[in-house]
Amino acid sequence: MKDINNYISTNKDRFINELIDLLKIPSISADPAYSKDVLETAKAVKKSLDDAGCENTEICETKGYPVVYGDKIIDPNLPTVLVYGHYDVQPPDPINLWDSPPFEPIIKKTELHPDGAIFARGACDDKGQFFMHVKAVEYMIKNNTLPCNVKFMIEGEEEVGSDSLEDFLKENSEKLKNDIILISDTGMITNDTPSITTGLRGLSYVEVEVTGANRDLHSGIYGGAAPNPINVLAKMIAELHDENNHITIPGFYDKVEVISDEERAEMAKAPFDLEEYKKALDIDDVHGEKGYSTSERFGIRPTLDVNGIWGGYMGEGAKTVIASKAYAKISMRLVPDQDWHEITDLFTKHFKSLAPKSVKVKVTPHHGGQAYVTPIESIGYQAASKAMETTFGKTPVPQRTGGSIPIVALFENVFDSKTILLGFGLDSDAIHSPNEHFGVWNFLKGIETIPYFYKYYTEMKA
Amino acid sequence: MKDINNYISTNKDRFINELIDLLKIPSISADPAYSKDVLETAKAVKKSLDDAGCENTEICETKGYPVVYGDKIIDPNLPTVLVYGHYDVQPPDPINLWDSPPFEPIIKKTELHPDGAIFARGACDDKGQFFMHVKAVEYMIKNNTLPCNVKFMIEGEEEVGSDSLEDFLKENSEKLKNDIILISDTGMITNDTPSITTGLRGLSYVEVEVTGANRDLHSGIYGGAAPNPINVLAKMIAELHDENNHITIPGFYDKVEVISDEERAEMAKAPFDLEEYKKALDIDDVHGEKGYSTSERFGIRPTLDVNGIWGGYMGEGAKTVIASKAYAKISMRLVPDQDWHEITDLFTKHFKSLAPKSVKVKVTPHHGGQAYVTPIESIGYQAASKAMETTFGKTPVPQRTGGSIPIVALFENVFDSKTILLGFGLDSDAIHSPNEHFGVWNFLKGIETIPYFYKYYTEMKA
Structure with a gap:
């Protein structure tokens, strides 16, 4: 050879x-x-x-x-x-x-x-x-x-x-x-x-659409009175994590594989330099679930990230508009024993429950995997x-x-x-x-x- | 004539x-x-x-x-x-x-x-x-x-x-x-x-930029560990209003003209049909500050609306990315006695204070008026x-x-x-x-x- x-x-x-x-x-x-x-x-x-x-x-x-x-x-x-x-x-x-x-x-x-x-x-x-x-x-x-x-x-x-x-x-x-x-x-x-x-990790990838009024509105005339789907979407996204960065979807963690302290200690021996990691990304701090190390956060824990968001005026300068619709692409990385179909359903149900009565919400699953x-x-x-x-x-x-x-x-x-x-x-x-x-x-x-x-x-x- | x-x-x-x-x-x-x-x-x-x-x-x-x-x-x-x-x-x-x-x-x-x-x-x-x-x-x-x-x-x-x-x-x-x-x-x-x-109403219009890592990241490899500026921005926007839809910026309401109950009662006589308003916008509910009618919400109260938001992947299909940057255009409608320069400063200070250490925040005032x-x-x-x-x-x-x-x-x-x-x-x-x-x-x-x-x-x- x-x-x-x-x-x-x-x-x-x-x-x-x-x-x-x-x-x-x-x-x-x-x-x-x-x-x-x-x-x-x-x-x-x-x-x-x-x-x-x-x-x-x-x-x-x-x-x-x-x-x-x-x-x-x-x-x-x-x-x-x-x-x-x-x-x-x-x-x-x-x-x-x-x-x-x-x-x-x-x-x-x-x-x-x-x-x-x-x-x-x-x-x-x-x-x-x-x-x-x-x-x-x-x-x-x-x-x-x-x-x-x-x-x-x-x-x-x-x-x-x-x-x-x-x-x-x-x-x-x-x-x-x-x-x-x-x-x-x-x-x-x-x-x-x-x-x-x-x-x-497994994956569930969805797209969400929040609709307020049936057309874009003037923010002076309607601001503060008509629903603003961007503000509403931002609030709904914020509510998907609690103050410890745990995901708030009911049932989300139910089937997560429990890893023993011994196994976590064994994994922690893999070389990982947090300062290098932060330096390479040019960030002053990492950002993740309380109670877990950075390697655990991406290695053994499920996560939820917004991969894209858009709505309203995105051009140069200023436009005083309240958008009719706001959108986001959201993905969840899953760990062994979480079923992506089930997680997609749990997400959809929970996300819709976060919406105030003033807006309409559509959740479209894109794809997923175990x-x-x-x-x-x-x-x-x-x-x-x-x-x-x-x-x-x-x-x-x-x-x-x-x-x-x-x-x-x-x-x-x-x-x-x-x-x-x-x-x-x-x-x-x-x-x-x-x-x-x-x-x-x-x-x-x-x-x-x-x-x-x-x-x-x-x-x-x- | x-x-x-x-x-x-x-x-x-x-x-x-x-x-x-x-x-x-x-x-x-x-x-x-x-x-x-x-x-x-x-x-x-x-x-x-x-x-x-x-x-x-x-x-x-x-x-x-x-x-x-x-x-x-x-x-x-x-x-x-x-x-x-x-x-x-x-x-x-x-x-x-x-x-x-x-x-x-x-x-x-x-x-x-x-x-x-x-x-x-x-x-x-x-x-x-x-x-x-x-x-x-x-x-x-x-x-x-x-x-x-x-x-x-x-x-x-x-x-x-x-x-x-x-x-x-x-x-x-x-x-x-x-x-x-x-x-x-x-x-x-x-x-x-x-x-x-x-x-x-007066106006203060700003653009905000939230930066996480120095480049777009793969959400599988970094998700849950590196800061996601879209999630962070959503949370910061959500925190600009409390559960009663009051604006949380300290000092924001300090100079708001106080309108007497008599004057509010007089204004309430202007013709306004809430059902027609909802029907025209095709919404099931209005959305605004607790304690005020819809006409008051846009007539005599200051408001804060996101006019545009963008970040990450906005194209067709799915991209599992964590964006490096997320942006929003945010405007505040002001009422008599609020000074738009002062409000812009209060916003900027408060918005930056909402940011976790893992991200950098830039606030650019666009324009305003009394x-x-x-x-x-x-x-x-x-x-x-x-x-x-x-x-x-x-x-x-x-x-x-x-x-x-x-x-x-x-x-x-x-x-x-x-x-x-x-x-x-x-x-x-x-x-x-x-x-x-x-x-x-x-x-x-x-x-x-x-x-x-x-x-x-x-x-x-x-």
Whole structure:
């Protein structure tokens, strides 16, 4: 397996250029204006699988954007790894905060990435990360070192809730059958402290609309007498947390997994520097639930955040208007044993109960997903840990992170397979933010590490 | 004076077409993209004064948009009426709620305007209303019935706070010298219940910015731990009112004019139908300060309203982001004896004190103005009342309204003149809202009524 390093040395410029070509296509699934680009990206992904030596490659239609499939079956008796990733990206807004255009990738050095990082929307989330798998599999196929079977399933709706995926999995459960699912769509602690994600939070994402009068009103004539939906919405949002930043939705915490003091003490050993954290975000204080540390707040506790709010006059200057409507997008990150459908219902009921009689409230669920935990005693986790140890020279730390990949819980239901979350990005890579990037070192380290996972997993499984 | 009706009958189509031409120019002072249109409107206004027979017409430069001046001095010993109006308009957003384009005026019949109403931004506020004066003066000049002197001062920054007007008044106090100021920039109760505005609220308008982290963050990774400026802003806005909808800013009510129970009882006699009010706005309940009626809430009490709010992801679909910044535009309507500079300071201090340590807060004052009251025993009021009685057949009701014309208090300071607020629009004419309109009947009734004001005022003043 040592020749993986030679293969990377010889081909790294091509790897990077191929990724850059992929990053140039603005595959923004949230915005229908980019639907042609999303479809074009699917084609480019299929071609990359063909080029890597995969077989049975296919752009599989769904009700939404297609899933790109490809496989390499060397022996039906050997284990099968299913690689999942997504080729769609987040919208780049606010676009004016990007230092370079989000779909014109450039490589720049940063403090944390002295070998350079590729700056582009999707660089880390998830084009750069799933493409490591394409290149690692290319290496194994071209050098006859693939020790087991591999299937790829790269979807185009992850950033908008993977709406079509459940049906796709169920309709193609035989074709997608696998022993383990491998995903790189998370991060690790630092380049010196490799980690494997063992817990993901669930998600419930809703949009709310508060309506006052049937039209925008003059604030002089109506101010103080007619309902102002912005003031009302602000008050309703404020009432979703109490003075200790606990969420006030009745029943919200009922099913939250109780973590023992011992386990909390064990987790608290993971390296975390609060001063560095505050400095990196340029904040004077953190802000979260009373009684929990910062790592616990994003690791093991459910949260509620407003992701967007709008209403009334947002232009330059002043307009003395009382808006007819105000809107917010609100998401809740959930922890194991909270059911996102139930939480969405609890939120809806509670939010509506907060409204005064003077307004009308509409709550529209966008999407959601269940939380997930990977057992560290599983073969999959052990193989991934050993692979990272081989290439990083350090045993990775198991880590629960705050993000959500709603389909992971779904995979377990449909395939009865565990998922290994082997990510190589860093939290500071600004995914979902302006100036998203992915370290060149991380990209190549991922390509180097992945083949060892296949080797150890096949050996341990034998 | 009876020939005013003949003059209107003969010329009404021309009057309406001239107004329509003026309404076609998008003179949006709040948006610098329309500065050429604002200036073009000033030229059109000057030409209308020339055409009406005014002299000394001039586009007077200021630091901002120009003031259009014109006069007709028939005898320096006779009284002088100064007509004030504004040729700038509010932005038309939300533009998608207009049934016809805001700058393509059309005439349509409505329930309240069976003779038709002109639909366009600025139709009522204030192009249609100041243009009544231009046409009334045209009639008086052309028919040699002008009984006193008249000066016009039509500005272009009313909708953005009349920033240049104070300097302009002071620098031109001799030229603008007058005995009474006449303004049509308010409304009346209904076409059957004429009214004259005797009270205007003051205004303080600010913009606030709440900053959390130095960049947008992924809500999964940071949610619950980093400050969310939208949640924080919502909470801060909510805290500006208590559970009785009183404003919580310390000192806010200290100087509010105390109105006796007798006076409140007198005001309560003005016709007001709460059920009709709710029905017209399509709301199930009103929303305001405990202990005050709806008319009192907008008539004699100060209020605080959020006029716009924005932050985070506002596009289609879902984006799991924690915004770096959230913004709101907030205005306070003030009553007599509250000083808007002092209130702006009190707001700023209090708002900043509400912020948790995890965020940074910036408050930018936009503009403001003092409240004003016209004494009903003044000659100006009596002349206006008699003029309306002559053309409507009913004595008009004196009425305090919730709107603000910040420069009215300024006029009293600079000229020592009282202001008569003789408006012919209706509250339902949707000024500052989509589908603003002005009844053709109201437009012509204004032109008919104004010459009587000149006649009675000159007679009473003699």
